[in-house]
Amino acid sequence: MKKLILSIGCCLLINTYTVVGQEHNTSANYIKPSDPLVQKNLAEWGELKFGLFMHWGTYSQWGIVESWSLCPEDEGWTQRKGPHAANYYDYVKAYENLQTQFNPTQFNPEKWAEAAKMAGMKYVVFTTKHHDGFAMFDTKQSDYKITDVKSPFSKNPRANVAKEIFTAFRKDNFKIGAYFSKPDWHTPFYWWPYFPPKDRNVNYDPKKYPDRWQKFKDFTFNQIEELMTDYGKIDILWLDGGWVRPLATVDTTVEWQRGIKTEQDIDMPRIASMARNKQPGIIVVDRTVPGEYENYVTPEQTIPEKPLDIPWESCMTMGNSFSYVPNDQYKPAREIVHNLIKIVSRGGNYLLNIAPGPTGDWDPAAYERLKEIGKWISQNGEGIYGSHAVPPYSTENIYFTQNREENTVYAFILNEANTKELPAVINIPLKESGKLEKISIIGSTDKINWKKIGKMIEIKIPKNLRKTEKDNYATLIKLEYVYL
Structure with missing residues (x-):
């Protein structure tokens, strides 16, 4: 070195x-x-x-x-x-x-x-x-x-x-x-x-x-x-x-x-x-x-x-x-x-x-x-261990991985030091294969509302989950798919 x-x-x-x-x-x-x-x-x-x-x-x-x-x-x-x-x-x-x-x-x-x-x-x-x-x-x-x-x-x-x-x-x-x-x-x-x-x-x-x-x-x-x-x-x-x-x-x-x-x-x-x-x-x-x-x-x-x-x-x-x-x-x-x-x-x-x-x-x-x-x-x-890269890999401040079975996609939202809260709505690309069945935020049991709009997913973040703590360096959203 x-x-x-x-x-x-x-x-x-x-x-x-x-x-x-x-x-x-x-x-x-x-x-x-x-x-x-x-x-x-x-x-x-x-x-x-x-x-x-x-x-x-x-x-x-x-x-x-x-x-x-x-x-x-x-x-x-x-x-x-x-x-x-x-x-x-x-x-x-x-x-x-x-x-x-x-x-x-x-x-x-x-x-x-x-x-x-x-x-x-x-x-x-x-x-x-x-x-x-x-x-x-x-x-x-x-x-x-x-x-x-x-x-x-x-x-x-x-x-x-x-x-x-x-x-x-x-x-x-x-x-x-x-x-x-x-x-x-x-x-x-x-x-x-x-x-x-x-x-x-x-x-x-x-x-x-x-x-x-x-x-x-x-x-x-x-x-x-x-x-x-x-x-x-x-x-x-x-x-x-x-x-x-x-x-x-x-x-x-x-x-x-x-x-x-x-x-x-x-x-x-x-x-x-x-x-x-x-x-x-x-x-x-x-x-x-x-x-x-x-x-x-x-x-x-x-x-x-x-x-x-x-x-x-x-x-x-x-x-x-x-x-x-x-x-x-x-x-x-x-x-x-x-x-x-x-x-x-x-x-x-x-x-x-x-x-x-x-x-x-x-x-x-x-x-x-x-x-x-x-x-x-x-x-x-x-969302880290045993994960694999998945297109589009990242968009703006959101980075993606998927599990080895390819039925779960993880979206990491990077929170900067000055990030006080998440936006009310987040749009991320839809995985091309499989049917999206459930979306959740790691660390919370709250229900997450979402809908598909073309090739994108519109995710509504509950108000009580928008605030970011200083040690929450990235928020993790979990998207679970099923294959028909």
Whole structure:
């Protein structure tokens, strides 16, 4: 992940939009998984709708962007700050020394799982290793990890952070996702100390030094194999760092991919085969690399303007940053709920990022937002979970979903902070198939009067139901159909 404001043109049904985050376009030539177990897992995941993302590493000690300040590119999101910023190599040394300071003694994954569950989240994706190469799990391939003796937290019985998180969330019936960065800017097999790093890519030619590249491939394979072997059931392998890819897959119409000049084939068939042997049915998300190992696409910090006809997930931050930043500004619960409704109405999932701080806990504001979201979703979740997109998807401030049986349509009316009451009459499109039998407002037993006018439905809102409370971020109307 990184911070950036750009305009990108995406394929499929997505229009040009502004995105804050690393530029990740949806991939063309989607290949549906052929494995029945993967198909089943992917279908189940697609009905969960709401997940928790967590970026956490030693970078939280300084409260800076995750990993990217190590990248020698002159971009806004890579800028170094602090007393060591003037000299790149001094900065790297100080950054890597964070391993000796990072001691998150307030770490309590059960507290996170409970808060996420109360908010209505159903799956979790955790950063086991970001681009900086620091492992938040007990890898045997490197000593740059939280369980190494140089890390003060290694003495804690919960030092194997990834395992503790996965276990805690699994007990609350979450699907488990392991984020893993394919590039690793710490290992000498990717950034060889013989050459200075030039940008985010490998700093030598893998074709010229195939033995070194093979060591990197084996290093990566072995770390992923550890995660697939020793960490319980894993449902999603979420691979970031799309510049590590076969050169033939580079899309030069995408700006950031133009900087990929060397072959960086990491042998995804070998990795995926191993992962599915260890974890049958696991979803593989090789971000931005089109083909059979990108089982769903991941627009970042943005919501597609139209439904996509392939599985997708918007990964977005609760604050302004994917990583912990002191005094970050957290989005209001209303905005988060509206994002969820928009994403679900277009057939996607919402992966909401909350970043733990150096003490091992979230900002209190994050818990408050989750509590507020949970209160709303506990009443209105039937229009969210297990739902599917239905034309016309949205009209003005009304967004639609339907249940899997397609006999119920849900209309979410988004209430803004200044919305004091609903209009007396609401007109929405009539579903083309089936006979409309009943309309109700979730949370009320009052009879709702309505009538068909051509291809529209005129709904009269009783006066006692028009007032909107400040925590009613969206009003849910339920339309039940029968098929003759």
